Amino acid sequence: MDFGLDDKTALVTGAGGRIGSVDCEVLAEEGAEVIALDVDVSAAETIAEDVENAGGRAHAVECDLTDREAVAETVSAVEEETDGIDILINNAGLVDARDRVEEFDDEIWDRDVSVNLTGTYNVTRAVYPGMKDREWGRIINMSSMAGWYGGFGQASYSATKSALIGFGKTLALEGAQHGITSNVVAPSIVVGALADMDIEQLEQVDEHFARIAKATPMRRLGREEDVANLIAYFCSERADYITGQVVGVTGGVDLFSF
Incomplete structure (x- = not known):
């Protein structure tokens, strides 16, 4: 489907990661000029070359x-080289910490808040004025099922992903009169090629993933494309009356069932 992004510029943070890289690919397929931003420049260069x-x-x-001054300078430079940033995909985040609250590492907590939440604030604050001036913009925050329901051993991750929901809704309220929409995507586990395995095969690879697949009504885990396709839709003119929404990409795992 043509989402009409041919004249748009999309900035994707965390572009070198699994979901971020597919976001870049799908947005480019829809015609957008993609700015692949990552702290790991080699990863950003790889996905840009692939696109x-x-x-x-x-x-x-x-x-x-996390470097607010560097973010402002980077956004300014990108805007000078393009017609302005029309789309912002706040995808960058860390998800590697796992421990109970009473044993959680304070430095890891501070790190995750700095990257997952404050980093998102930094880049959004830099991009937002240009969208407001042009009276058009799309902002997508990448949350998680952990941001909705919590995550055992994921204090920093679930807290920051929950905060992104509130931040995204605030952006929706403030941007509505300026042609700016803001929505939040909340995936469950996204595992790439493992999603193509049936549960029996998955049990041989990762028992934890297999348990989640069993609890998912669709009986499989998520693919990066499942997330990226929704993001592309949110970025399109077809979604111009949708804002402030949190949409799960979950295969139904968040549904109550007997």
């Missing part, structure tokens, strides 16, 4: 989202 080899338009940008 261009597939016939799309992409540029790699290195930036540490």
Whole structure:
């Protein structure tokens, strides 16, 4: 489906990761010029090259989202080289910490708040004025099922992902009169090629993933494309009356069932 993004520029943070890279690919397929931003510039360059080899338009940008001054300078430079940033995909985040609250590492907590939440604030604050001036913008925050329901051993991750929901809704309220929509995507586990395995096969690879697949009404885990396709829709003109929403990409695992 043509989502009409041919004249749009999309900035994707955490572009070198599994979900971020597919976001870049799908947005480029829909015609957007993609700015692949990552603190790991080699990862950003890899996805930008992949997009261009597939016939799309992409540029790699290195930036540490926790450095507010660097973020502002990076966004300013991108806006000078393009017609402005029309789409912001706040995808960057860390999910590697796991421990009970009473044993949680304070430094890891501070790190995750700095990257997952404050980093998102930094880049959004830098991009937002341009969207407001042009009276058009799309902001997508990447939350998680853990942000809705909590996550055992994931204090920092679930807290920051929950905060992104509130931040996204605030952006929706403030941007509504300026042609800016803001929505939040909340996936369950996204596992790439493992999603193509049946449960019996998955049990041989990862018992934890297999348990989640069994509890999912669709009886499989998520793919990166499941997330990226929804994001592309939210970025389109077809979604211009949808804002402030939190949409799960879950296969139904969040549904109550007997």
